[in-house]
Amino acid sequence: MTSKPGLPLVGVHHTARPTWKLAETVHFYRDLLGLPLVHAISARGWGPEDHADFLHFFFDSGTGSTIAFFYYIGTEAPEFVAVRDDYRYRATHTAWRVETREDLLACRARIEAAGIKLNYQIRHEVIESIYFNDPNGYSLEITWQVRPFTEVDIADANRTLEAGIALENASRAGQGSFTSIDEVWRSKGERLAADMEVQ
Structure with missing residues (x-):
């Protein structure tokens, strides 16, 4: 596969989410799944004055990637994470x-x-x-x-998203609605047919 020069990424280092279940989270990832606990940051609150002190800990999930959690000490889970x-x-x-x-x-x-x-x-x-x-x-x-993934996958992904973006833009401009996958398939098919006529 060919690709354009971009960010020099070599994979995902970590994903991170908050937890208010410290013991259960450690037990689940380390003891049940067997992911080694490899790092923990213990720190006073960063940034704004109301930022809680926290533990930020990482489990090895293979080939240099980790899954991490923030445990905000003395806080309750807000509704938006329910x-x-x-x-x-x-x-x-x-x-x-x-x-x-x-x-x-x-x-x-x-x-x-x-x-x-x-x-x-x-x-x-x-x-x-x-x-x-x-x-x-x-x-x-x-x-x-x-x-x-192959070149065919890449071409199809681009055609699919181009069709979706065009439909989203038209919907936002009040020039139709975007409510089903059928519209994407139809638009993609029409664009593909037009491209084939040009060739």
């Missing part, structure tokens, strides 16, 4: 990668043996994943990528 049974809430999640389907199934076996409820296992397009929640209600995914 767990919701809503697909829009679950959209924010951490997904880890494994190399083989056997690894994915081994992860599932370990999770279930630890008494962690598996939400579901599903194959969607080029990945197969298992989903479960941590003690904070955060959604976690472990995924196996069935095949690498």
Whole structure:
């Protein structure tokens, strides 16, 4: 695959979320999932005067990546972080990668043996994943990528998002509505047909 020069990134270092369940979070990630606890920052509040003192701790999640948490000492969880049974809430999640389907199934076996409820296992397009929640209600995914992304995937992704952006812009300008995936498919198809006529 070819790519344009961009940021010199080498992967995700960490994702971070707040927790008000210190013991449960450490037990879940370190003891049940087996992710080593590799670093902890203990600090007085940073920035604004009302910033609480905190513990910021990291678990190794493979190939240089970590998953991290902030425990704000002496505070209560605000309403905006309350767990919701809503697909829009679950959209924010951490997904880890494994190399083989056997690894994915081994992860599932370990999770279930630890008494962690598996939400579901599903194959969607080029990945197969298992989903479960941590003690904070955060959604976690472990995924196996069935095949690498190709030039066809890249071209299709760009066409799909270009169609979606055009529909979103038209909707915001009051020139129609954007309410279903059918509109994306139709617009993408029309653009593809027009491009083929030009060739």
